[in-house]
Amino acid sequence: MLACAEGRANAQVALDLGVSRETVRKWRARFLADRLEGLVDRPRSGAPRKITDEQVEALVARTLDQAPPTGDSHWSTRSMAQARACRSRPSHGSGGRSASSRTSWRPGSCRPTRSS
Template sequence: MGRRGPRLPDLALTDAERETLQRWARRPKTAQALALRARIVLACAEGVSNMDVSRQLQISPPTVTKWRRRFVADRLEGLSDEPRPGAPRTITDQQVETVIAKTLEEAPPNEDSHWSTRSMANAVGMSQTAISRIWRAFELKPHLVQTWKLSTDPLFVEKVRDVVGLCRPLPGPTGKRPGPLRR
């Protein structure tokens, strides 16, 4: 009895291709989509039908057909993702670097205490939204002060002792300070 369905393209692997596909399929750092594609091609190279491969890997038959055809047409390069649709980037890496450097290394104009998205956008000629996205991506928060300044008051140490002395519990009748409260 003859086979049903369309004729499958022949799929023969070179030793180098087989080794690369096996490495992609078993390496934990490989993107899982690429690892699955490698497993599909390896199974197809063993002569297994598309339906059997789809059952083995628990994926749809059209998925097996797609990656088998792409591998036959373009070999290993055919298994990588194609560019996605959408508008190309309008902000360059140089612009991002400029925003980051300016945020971290320069003080804002007009005696402001910190950069705001609006002031940075005006300074670099970008939109406020773009600045906000860059800051979020690099976890920059210029509005939060991360410094500590020591007072220049000559009586500072005495004042600290007075304040801390008020907060500490007084000694009990035995002359010892009580321990922490327990509930």
């Protein structure tokens, strides 16, 4: 919106940001109609999200703060899913509570799986 406010054309803004002109048109129309409130994400079609904003934030923080438990140089979607699965896996004798409700995740606390 700032680039549009400077008088740049939709095509130039789209090129600068690497998005389509239609995307710039859509967001510009939303801003003109509803100001800042128009820029808030709207509900999407399909199944509701299964992960909360707080869980996303925790996962991003973990990938920035810790090395992947598999010894790889970077996190992959599989290693993130594995770490998340290990964290939420119930432990024996916990009365149905997940292990993560009692302890925090530690690198190496769950053996990674390898895909073939």
